[in-house]
Amino acid sequence: MxxxxxxxxxxxxxxxxxxxxxxxxxxxxxxxxxxxxxxxxxxxxxxxxxxxxxVGQYTGLKDKNGREIYKGDIIRITYDTNWSEEPYYIGEVKFLDNENYPAFDLRPWIDCEMNALSWLKSETDPSVKSYEVIGNIYEEPELLESK
Known part of the structure; x- marks a missing residue:
């Protein structure tokens, strides 16, 4: 729990x-x-x-550095693939109760070639190399526009 x-x-x-x-x-x-x-x-x-x-609720998850992940955090997910560069995805942690999906997840803010649905739930995905909190929407909203 x-x-x-x-x-x-x-x-x-x-x-x-x-x-x-x-x-x-x-x-x-x-x-x-x-x-x-x-x-x-x-x-x-x-x-x-x-x-x-x-105000944001704790998701119950921690990033690669042991930092707690909260609603409103901006997360960088890095993938381990055979691509020439290390791919990553940046998104905002949201609680999606108003979308009939009462759970925490990431919402895409950038164009991404990968399917961005349910990234936060897929922490056991073997292609995910790491999760890292890089900021939050209140102090660094520009992080969502950077990639």
């Missing part, structure tokens, strides 16, 4: 990791405003307000 946790960029620009709480009404007794918060296991007293558009 995969670990359920989230990350979000705080108001100060730093990333926070942990449990997600969405507060819809002001909690006067604690001085907490409505918004999205990431907290550790201690809960609200140790929660950090984050920008809701940056």
């Amino acid at each position: 995969r670990e359920i946790k989230f990350r979000g960029m705080g108001i100060n620009g730093e990333w926070d990791y942990g449990n997600l709480s969405i507060i819809k009404q002001k909690i006067k007794s604690m001085g907490i405003e409505p918004g999205s918060y990431i907290s550790n296991k201690a809960g609200v007293p140790f929660a950090y307000r984050v920008r809701p558009e940056t």
Whole structure:
């Protein structure tokens, strides 16, 4: 069973990791405003307000460097083939629940000769040499346009 946790960029620009709480009404007794918060296991007293558009869930997968992969990450997948150059694919990790596909996967942002469907699920594909998080859509969106 995969670990359920989230990350979000705080108001100060730093990333926070942990449990997600969405507060819809002001909690006067604690001085907490409505918004999205990431907290550790201690809960609200140790929660950090984050920008809701940056909140992403952990996929349960790690890249070749042991870095956790989250929704919104940009991943480079390198293939081991007989081609003269080492082919790769760059895509954004998305949760596709609005497409009747409630799972994490990559969505293509570049033209690719290979079938880009279900790359994230194919981590056991023998032609995949490595997965590497190279950035995220919030801080480096230009990575999706680079290849």
